[in-house]
Amino acid sequence: MTTYVWDYLLEYEKERPDLLDAVDQVFRSGRLVLAESVRGFERDFAGYHALPHCVGVDNGTNAITLALQALAVGPGDEVITVSNTAAPTVVAIDAAGATPVFVDVRDDDFLMDVTQLESAITSRTRCVLPVHLYGQCVDLEPIQRLCQRHGLVLLEDCAQAHGARQDGRLAGTTGDAAAFSFYPTKVLGAYGDGGAVLTARDDVDAALRRLRYYGMDTVYYTVQTPAHNSRLDEVQAEILRRKLTRLDTYIDGRQAVARRYAEALGDTDLVLPRTVPGNEHVYYVYVVRHPRRDDIVERLKEYDIHLNISYPWPVHTMTGFAHLGYAEGSLPVTERLAGEIFSLPMYPSLPTELQDKVIGAVREVLATL
Template structure:
């Protein structure tokens, strides 16, 4: 059996002293909830994106929930998004009482097919929710034009696109608001759950701050609609502040790993990731395709290699969303991709020797199909 080492553990070993110092500094501060680390991270994270406001929350799903509420989305409304995404994108829409409306994705880059948006808009449409998937951005210029024509806000789902750029603009800086996740495997990951919303709109910022704190402005006084207990933890915020300073280094390393994959796997029979025009990809995951995907994965398991599929079940086909009424064939590109895509190991801490060993095993498996 071939043994490989990847994941966040190696990163932790490299950064352990700083991470433990971050934890200790918070514990010694006497401020464990909504203290200086959260405030500092909010300012620095928003500043990194060139946006004036940032609000730390407890996870990426609630970042979308709170952002939708701050944008006025609720019961009876519709939100247009994609089914080729992690379920939390759609769970968040359902959580505010709205109905998700799906458009298909483009086969070449797996991103929202913006050309289908206009025909999906109805009088109930209240928001457009593009997902910057796998590490690169949706084609925003035509989406922004559609949003302007119909008076609709754009909420960017940036859970997989920390640091990505689109025609020079940072993911998260192009919509009315943008939601981020800091789940440990993300490009910028915490050591537990965490999330944030950034926005250039001062009113959206104020609403978000109330919503994440029960709807309160002053302690014990809910001033408008009730909110949630959705605060970013002070310890995670301090860790994220320190990791934010290393984010550009993480991005450079991920691009190096992607370039090594592209060179080594050219002509292997895999469909390798395509970078959409104008995009700077950050490779949150390195997603490839093969018509015999399941055979490839089964053969890799014989070498003690288990790879992830993002995502094997499109949201519209899942039992929990059967009530939306999308039958098989409703989103043909999304459904086709679900049977072919899988992700290769991609962590900034992935050692070249481990990547080389994995590539050798993968090439051997592909050659034997």
């Protein structure tokens, strides 16, 4: 049986009656756009995080872009983030008209090296955008202090960290706003695209609701500030609303898969994920590290195991961001990791027999390197 890093079909079969009922409920409601399912999901997702506001949008990339705009970050401003992330993090900054500025990541957990932030701040810096990568949180307390000291806004990228906690506090509840993606692979995934922004600020909430709807306010067809259509779909909202009730179960399943990997591969020379003390890791992906990564990934194809690399090309090395002027070697840890990291299959419905197949194949390949 072909094995991939992610598969939703077993989960779908288990949840199919509820998911189809969600679709039917929306279709029978008579309201297909920004109706009760979107409002209900927004209430429930905000409530899960004990925050007053959630604004559903069409995808995680626009969640970042609209959040930046709602926070008054735009042309002429700089946003400090990392290059070891999915490209949409940086594409979203560019779409808001701001300039991304990169700091390196830490060698042991691959998260933003917050000790580099101070030296990256200039007179144009307006926002710090930490990425809660792979399923665990960046150290937010020093970032929050730095933002307060310099008058910066803090926007959390939580696309990979639904339900993750740091010292008991949920990802997305510390900054001025937090952006989420509900792409199907996520810890809380839709059956298509979707996103949301959480905030405790009334002004940011109001701005986001205008920005996702052409720039219109309570009176439709009257544009205050021109914007685009970035609405969350009713069907996806209802599916997410149902799945949100199972989010903690999904996290339990991912953590169980991670424990099996740790027990079975802990005695190999594969570098396994490190959980930062105080963090609760939700394992959006299970990223491991080895200097002969390419050989391992290629050899595993012989076992019909097809793995993923998150991420093989740091954003600052991409042609589309060459204008930022980052030379080779400017982010040494990020660049080194890009040649060594890869992901093992990770999803809560991963069958034990498939995980055992992966573990056995990895051990055999490592033994022959």
